[in-house]
Amino acid sequence: MTSAPTAPAPTTTALQMTGVRKVYTMGDGSDVVALDHATLTLASDEMVALVGPSGSGKTTLCSIAGGILSATEGTIVVGGEDISGHNAKELTKFRQEKVGFVFQSVNLVPFLTARENLLVVDELGKRTGAPAKARADQLLEELGLADRAKNLPSQLSGGQRQRVAIGRALMNDPALVLFDEPTSALDTKLGEQVMELIRTEMKARGTAAIVVTHDDRITRYCDRSVHVIDGRLDA
Amino acid sequence: MKLALTELRRRPGRFSAAAVILTLIAILLMFLGGLLDGLIASSTGAIRAQDADAIVYSDTAQASFVRSRIEPQTRAAVEAVPGVTEVGGIGNVQLGARIPGKGPRDLAGVALFGYEIAPTGVPDAPPAGQAWADDVLEADGVEVGMIIEVGPARTPIEIAGFVNDTTFNGQASLWASPDTWREVLSANRPDAQLGPDVWQALVVRGDGADLPALIDAATGGATTSFTVDDAINETPGIQEQTSTFNQIIGVTIAIALVVIGLFFALLTVERTSLYGVLKALGAKSSTIFAGLVAQAVVLTAIASLIAGTLVVLLQLLLPPGSIPLLITPGRIILSTVLLLVAAVLGCSFSLRRVLRVDPASAIGTTS
Amino acid sequence: MFLAFKEMARAKVRFALLIAAIALLVFLILFQQSLQNGLITGFIGAIREQSAPVLVYSVDGQRVLQGSVITPAMEEQIRAAPGTGEVGLIGQGTFTGLPSGNADGESFDTTIIGYELGPDGSGIGSPTNVIEGRLPVADDEAVVSDADVRLGYDIGDTVTLLPGGKTIEIVGIAANAQLNVAPTLFASYDTYLDAVASVNPDAGTPLPNVLGVIPADGFTPAQAVASINDQSLDLDALTRDDAAAETPGVAQVQQSFNIIFLLYGLVVPCVTGLFFLIVTFQKANSLTLLRAIGAPAGRLVSSLLIQVVVIVGAGLALGTLLYYPLSQGALGGIALDFETGAVIFWSVLLLTLGLVSSLVAARRVLAIDPIEATTGQGVGS
Numbered sequence: 001m002t003s004a005p006t007a008p009a010p011t012t013t014a015l016q017m018t019g020v021r022k023v024y025t026m027g028d029g030s031d032v033v034a035l036d037h038a039t040l041t042l043a044s045d046e047m048v049a050l051v052g053p054s055g056s057g058k059t060t061l062c063s064i065a066g067g068i069l070s071a072t073e074g075t076i077v078v079g080g081e082d083i084s085g086h087n088a089k090e091l092t093k094f095r096q097e098k099v100g101f102v103f104q105s106v107n108l109v110p111f112l113t114a115r116e117n118l119l120v121v122d123e124l125g126k127r128t129g130a131p132a133k134a135r136a137d138q139l140l141e142e143l144g145l146a147d148r149a150k151n152l153p154s155q156l157s158g159g160q161r162q163r164v165a166i167g168r169a170l171m172n173d174p175a176l177v178l179f180d181e182p183t184s185a186l187d188t189k190l191g192e193q194v195m196e197l198i199r200t201e202m203k204a205r206g207t208a209a210i211v212v213t214h215d216d217r218i219t220r221y222c223d224r225s226v227h228v229i230d231g232r233l234d235a
Numbered sequence: 236m237k238l239a240l241t242e243l244r245r246r247p248g249r250f251s252a253a254a255v256i257l258t259l260i261a262i263l264l265m266f267l268g269g270l271l272d273g274l275i276a277s278s279t280g281a282i283r284a285q286d287a288d289a290i291v292y293s294d295t296a297q298a299s300f301v302r303s304r305i306e307p308q309t310r311a312a313v314e315a316v317p318g319v320t321e322v323g324g325i326g327n328v329q330l331g332a333r334i335p336g337k338g339p340r341d342l343a344g345v346a347l348f349g350y351e352i353a354p355t356g357v358p359d360a361p362p363a364g365q366a367w368a369d370d371v372l373e374a375d376g377v378e379v380g381m382i383i384e385v386g387p388a389r390t391p392i393e394i395a396g397f398v399n400d401t402t403f404n405g406q407a408s409l410w411a412s413p414d415t416w417r418e419v420l421s422a423n424r425p426d427a428q429l430g431p432d433v434w435q436a437l438v439v440r441g442d443g444a445d446l447p448a449l450i451d452a453a454t455g456g457a458t459t460s461f462t463v464d465d466a467i468n469e470t471p472g473i474q475e476q477t478s479t480f481n482q483i484i485g486v487t488i489a490i491a492l493v494v495i496g497l498f499f500a501l502l503t504v505e506r507t508s509l510y511g512v513l514k515a516l517g518a519k520s521s522t523i524f525a526g527l528v529a530q531a532v533v534l535t536a537i538a539s540l541i542a543g544t545l546v547v548l549l550q551l552l553l554p555p556g557s558i559p560l561l562i563t564p565g566r567i568i569l570s571t572v573l574l575l576v577a578a579v580l581g582c583s584f585s586l587r588r589v590l591r592v593d594p595a596s597a598i599g600t601t602s
Numbered sequence: 603m604f605l606a607f608k609e610m611a612r613a614k615v616r617f618a619l620l621i622a623a624i625a626l627l628v629f630l631i632l633f634q635q636s637l638q639n640g641l642i643t644g645f646i647g648a649i650r651e652q653s654a655p656v657l658v659y660s661v662d663g664q665r666v667l668q669g670s671v672i673t674p675a676m677e678e679q680i681r682a683a684p685g686t687g688e689v690g691l692i693g694q695g696t697f698t699g700l701p702s703g704n705a706d707g708e709s710f711d712t713t714i715i716g717y718e719l720g721p722d723g724s725g726i727g728s729p730t731n732v733i734e735g736r737l738p739v740a741d742d743e744a745v746v747s748d749a750d751v752r753l754g755y756d757i758g759d760t761v762t763l764l765p766g767g768k769t770i771e772i773v774g775i776a777a778n779a780q781l782n783v784a785p786t787l788f789a790s791y792d793t794y795l796d797a798v799a800s801v802n803p804d805a806g807t808p809l810p811n812v813l814g815v816i817p818a819d820g821f822t823p824a825q826a827v828a829s830i831n832d833q834s835l836d837l838d839a840l841t842r843d844d845a846a847a848e849t850p851g852v853a854q855v856q857q858s859f860n861i862i863f864l865l866y867g868l869v870v871p872c873v874t875g876l877f878f879l880i881v882t883f884q885k886a887n888s889l890t891l892l893r894a895i896g897a898p899a900g901r902l903v904s905s906l907l908i909q910v911v912v913i914v915g916a917g918l919a920l921g922t923l924l925y926y927p928l929s930q931g932a933l934g935g936i937a938l939d940f941e942t943g944a945v946i947f948w949s950v951l952l953l954t955l956g957l958v959s960s961l962v963a964a965r966r967v968l969a970i971d972p973i974e975a976t977t978g979q980g981v982g983s
Contacts, residue, residue, distance in 0.1 A: 252872070252875075252876040252879070253876065255872060256869060256872045256873055256876065259865055259868055259869050259872065260869060262865060263862070263865045263866065263869075266861065266862070266865070267862070270858055293765075295698040295709065295764035295765055296698065297698055297709070297710075297711055299696075299711070301696070302696065302697070302698055302711075302801075304802070329669065330662065330669070331661070331662045331663070331664045331669065339661070339835045340661050340835065340838060342661065342662065342664050344664055344850070386662055387660055387662040387671055387673070387836075405850075405851075423662075423671075425805065425806050425808070425809075426798055426802070426805040426806065426807075426808035426809075427802065427805065428804060428805065429804060430804055433804075471711060472783075472934075474934075475933065475934030475935065475936075478934075479637070479933055479934065483630065483633075483634065486626060486629070486630050487630065489626060490623060490626045490627055490630070490869075493619055493622050493623040493626060494623050494869075494873055496619055497616070497619040497620055497623060497873070497877065498876070498880075500615065500616055500619060501616060501877070501880045501881065501884070502880075504616070504884060505880070505883070505884050557854065557857060558854055558857055558858050558861075559854065584615070584619065
């Protein structure tokens with residue numbers, strides 16, 4: 001398991017996955033087990049690196065934790081909400097409110113400005129209006145993007161786009177943020193800067209994070225690493 | 236939906252080609268409709284203007300003035316029908332008119348009516364030798380007080396004044412006293428002249444449901460009577476024109492539906508990854524689809540607006556008498572509504588794909 | 603070629619929708635082409651298919667047979683013109699006719715064109731294209747237009763005129779010989795006079811509506827026309843073709859349809875061009891990849907053009923297929939025909955326009971730089 005001494009479990013856990021299995025049935029009838037009896041617990045402000053080669057199942061695990069994919073078996077509790085049996089509609093609402101995503105290919109909406117990209121989540125969900133706008137401005141400030149608020153993604157550098165994506169992930173004050181290969185498109189120096197930023201932001205807010213990566217260099221930014229090979233978790 | 240409209244505003248280029256196509260289709264719809272409306276209006280103005288509860292033709296006339304004749308005894312029978320309050324004779328003759336200032340071989344087509352009961356908008360019959368003229372003749376340079384010569388016998392008719400929307404069979408109408416009409420008829424169409432109390436048709440006012448049927452029964456089937464609306468429909472050619480045009484318009488709407496469906500299907504394919512991201516962030520399929528429909532509706536509305544403006548312009552620029560085009564607000568609105576319905580239905584081709592977008596596709600290595 | 607078809611097979615809905623759009627457009631265009639031709643032929647076919655090379659109307663007739671009246675004085679002037687060879691009287695009237703061949707006992711507006719019978723039925727103004735039966739050789743016989751047969755006007759049927767009850771027997775059928783989109787009978791001039799008298803006893807003897815003229819030796823029809831018109835401003839002589847073309851309404855119909863064809867014709871290349879442009883943008887990555895691994899640019903462009911030909915061709919075929927059954931029937935009183943010439947014309951035109959419109963997409967394909975396969979950018983942005 002972990003190398004550092006385990007602190008006593010805090011009163012709130014960000015993520016509790018127990019015995020989670022994901023099985024795909026192929027066209028020819030055979031079964032592929034993408035994830036096998038995965039058990040993982042995250043404290044409410046813990047940062048975990050999920051490390052493994054391509055096809056290892058780390059993306060599957062991340063997707064299930066984020067409520068983007070349903071598990072075949074097992075229990076998933078995120079921020080106190082049991083999403084194991086949620087239907088698609090309930091998962092959609094869950095994602096709006098409790099989870100933040102930073103995708104590998106960033107995936108900002110290309111025709112929206114940086115500020116508007118942050119406001120997308122509010123647009124799609126509760127539509128609080130002014131409070132959301134204030135929060136967006138504040139996040140942009142913290143992320144050093146205040147002067148880039150009106151720029152389109154095409155007008156931003158790779159690192160700046162990454163920061164906008166992080167801002168978007170934090171807009172709804174999630175219990176858990178999922179980072180999918182956040183540094184794969186960046187050079188070493190920029191990658192380290194981004195990881196620094198991620199760690200600072202997560203810790204400052206006390207938000208849990210899962211960082212999916214195959215890059216061992218960045219695992220030191222996380223509290224611990226969990227290795228995934230062939231669908232099985234390993235310390 | 237705000238997202239979808241923002242995209243429309245920020246990226247007009249990718250939508251502009253589709254907008255051009257939609258505008259072309261909208262122009263087609265409005266032009267076809269305007270053509271139909273124009274044909275009907277110019278054919279039937281004189282009948283529409285009749286302030287009557289029934290128009291009576293003879294039974295073999297097939298709702299055509301020129302082939303109808305009502306003898307005095309038939310008229311008496313009609314007058315005796317219970318519920319009938321007023322009966323007036325009506326007849327017309329179609330001739331070429333020579334107008335001062337126009338070339339010797341350049342005649343204007345006119346339909347000269349003799350009438351007893353004045354149609355709506357037409358005053359009582361003027362004195363002998365005079366007539367009220369439909370204002371389409373103004374385009375030929377006709378003025379009040381001018382004397383025009385009608386028919387091969389060059390019967391002089393003085394213009395007493397103008398009336399509006401009373402054209403008949405595509406020709407300008409002249410409204411004169413019964414005596415003037417008979418004089419013109421016998422001088423110019425001796426083969427069609429009628430005896431002194433014989434009329435081509437009768438205009439009847441009365442009470443009672445189904446007056447036309449009562450009249451026909453009373454005359455023992457010697458007449459075929461219609462309400463004004465039915466008379467318009469029975470005017471030779473009207474029904475065929477209407478159904479033909481409506482069929483063509485219908486197929487054109489289907490084309491609009493397919494084109495919009497095609498365009499938005501393509502657009503949806505292109506935006507699959509964006510939709511994946513939005514769904515991952517918590518967007519519902521219904522929100523995404525509503526945005527699509529909103530874009531289609533806005534595009535169609537803009538196309539209809541441009542098309543409407545262009546066809547109104549076209550009507551203004553057309554020389555009178557070239558194409559019978561009549562653009563009414565009603566027609567523009569109808570065409571727009573039909574197109575909007577087609578737009579919404581066309582989007583349904585993309586619905587399945589929008590539903591099928593998997594939020595999980597947003598995560599993972601880009602393949 | 604392989605790529606072109608593979609792609610279409612994998613994106614069936616998209617390509618099917620495009621073919622559907624083109625097919626519907628083609629169908630509408632061809633249908634309206636038939637409608638236009640049927641309408642015009644129905645209007646003035648009789649004028650085109652009669653034997654007089656020159657027709658003389660009175661100016662008051664405004665180039666409508668029924669409105670024209672030739673007085674004896676005018677007849678003298680016409681005969682006196684140097685360009686006039688032989689002259690024949692022609693009368694025309696519209697009557698309510700009851701064809702015996704109609705099972706439902708319906709009556710119809712029926713046009714009777716009376717001409718002076720010559721030996722064995724031919725004469726100035728006789729129908730020129732008799733496809734069945736024979737010309738009338740006596741009074742109360744008539745040749746009918748082929749479009750009217752289905753209404754009950756067949757060889758052997760009798761037409762009863764109402765009121766009055768006069769009967770005329772049909773002895774022959776002529777092709778495309780309608781007037782005013784109504785059943786049309788060609789009969790002897792005396793038959794026509796008799797018909798007028800039978801429905802309107804008050805009428806005197808009608809004067810002829812027009813005179814048919816055979817030009818004198820050494821005169822072309824156009825010269826004969828000029829020579830006759832010089833005689834008097836009351837005369838309106840026209841060659842047969844001009845008489846047909848300048849009948850009121852014909853020009854209007856043609857102008858209206860021209861605008862309609864223009865608009866529909868524009869829609870097709872716009873839709874095709876837009877479709878292929880968008881699809882090319884969407885395939886950007888795969889196209890770049892193919893270029894990077896060595897596919898010649900020309901090959902990719904020809905693959906695109908093959909798709910255009912296949913799609914537009916399929917749309918044309920489907921549209922023509924939809925059009926065929928409709929073209930065999932009639933619409934209201936208008937007889938429709940399968941217009942082979944129109945099918946060929948529009949096929950060539952739309953295929954060409956489709957290819958031209960896809961050149962925009964082709965240009966994009968040619969502009970691809972294979973190096974972009976490595977940087978991850980494609981044709982799109």
